[in-house]
Amino acid sequence: MLSSPIVLRIPPSMQMTDEEFFEFCQINRDLRIERNKYGEISIMPPTGSETGNRNFNVALQLGIWAEQDGTGICFDSSTGFTLSTGAERSPDASWIKLERWNALSREQQEKFAPICPDFVIELRSPTDNLKPLQEKMDEYMREPGIQLGWLIDRKNRQVYIYRPGMSEECLDNPDSVSGDPALPGFVLNMSKIW
Numbered sequence: 280m281l282s283s284p285i286v287l288r289i290p291p292s293m294q295m296t297d298e299e300f301f302e303f304c305q306i307n308r309d310l311r312i313e314r315n316k317y318g319e320i321s322i323m324p325p326t327g328s329e330t331g332n333r334n335f336n337v338a339l340q341l342g343i344w345a346e347q348d349g350t351g352i353c354f355d356s357s358t359g360f361t362l363s364t365g366a367e368r369s370p371d372a373s374w375i376k377l378e379r380w381n382a383l384s385r386e387q388q389e390k391f392a393p394i395c396p397d398f399v400i401e402l403r404s405p406t407d408n409l410k411p412l413q414e415k416m417d418e419y420m421r422e423p424g425i426q427l428g429w430l431i432d433r434k435n436r437q438v439y440i441y442r443p444g445m446s447e448e449c450l451d452n453p454d455s456v457s458g459d460p461a462l463p464g465f466v467l468n469m470s471k472i473w
Contacts, residue, residue, distance in 0.1 A: 283406060287320040294318045297361060301390050304359065304367075311357075316364035316418075330404045333433065336471040337400055338372040344458075344465040351376045351397065359391035362422050367391050368415065370399035374462065379424060395422035398462055402472075403432045416441045426461035436473055 289295070295303060295318075304312050311323040326334065338355055345353045356371045373396035383392055399419050401412050409432060416430050420443050428441035438456050440448040450456065452473075458465035 283408075284321040284323045287322070289318050289320065291318075297365075297367075297391065300367060301359075304391075311369065313359070313369055314365075314367045316362070316366040318365075324406075326404050330402065330433075333472050334371050334402050337402060337431070337467065340467055340471075341372050341374060341400070341465070344462070345374055348462075348464065352380055354396065360395060361391045361393045362395050362418070364418070364421075366418065368419070370396065370419075371402045372400040374398040375424075395419060395425050397424055397426045398458065399425070399428045401428075401430045403430065403434060405434060413439070413447075416447075420444075427458060429456060429467075431472060433473060438469075 300314055304310075311325065313321045313323070315321070325331075334356060338353065342353045345351055351374050354370075354373045354375070356369055358373065359367050359369050360373075361367050375394065375396045375398075379394060379397065380388070380392075383394060387393055399416075401416060403409065403412055412430055416428050416439065419425050419428050420441050425443055430439040430441070432439065436452040438450045438453055440450065440456070442461075453469055455469055456467045458467070
């Protein structure tokens with residue numbers, strides 16, 4: 280069984296347009312696919328059941344807060360976003376303010392929306408290397424619109440907090456993590472995540 284991503288390097292003459300990449304992902308919808316700013320395609324293995332459950336709990340808590348807050352909408356790990364660099368990324372959970380989302384056309388919303396979420400969460404699976412996830416978080420932090428990112432490292436029971444223009448912060452074995460001020464009132468209870 281595949282335990283780490285397969286990276287496909289595509290010659291420049293064979294690079295896919297955004298439209299072609301979206302179609303490629305649609306006809307391979309059972310695969311988790313991302314593309315970096317260099318056009319390299321990563322095919323990620325499905326998560327294990329335990330990681331899937333933990334990711335569900337992250338998304339559930341974020342979704343409940345978002346429904347109560349009403350100022351934005353959430354997305355799950357199967358959602359692709361096209362970043363300003365041309366990379367297509369799929370955070371494990373994300374949230375976008377309604378005014379930013381509603382500024383996109385219907386067609387943009389139906390494909391890999393050309394927007395970076397205001398808030399992204401990546402959850403490290405037991406087989407994930409930490410460095411590529413940290414690089415992905417750094418990539419998000421250079422994007423217009425991003426306000427906050429969390430990299431949850433279950434293996435070491437740490438949460439890395441990313442804010443644009445600031446150094447990352449690392450919390451060791453927190454009971455909860457607060458989204459304030461970017462997500463007022465959102466607190467992730469870590470008991471269901473660890």
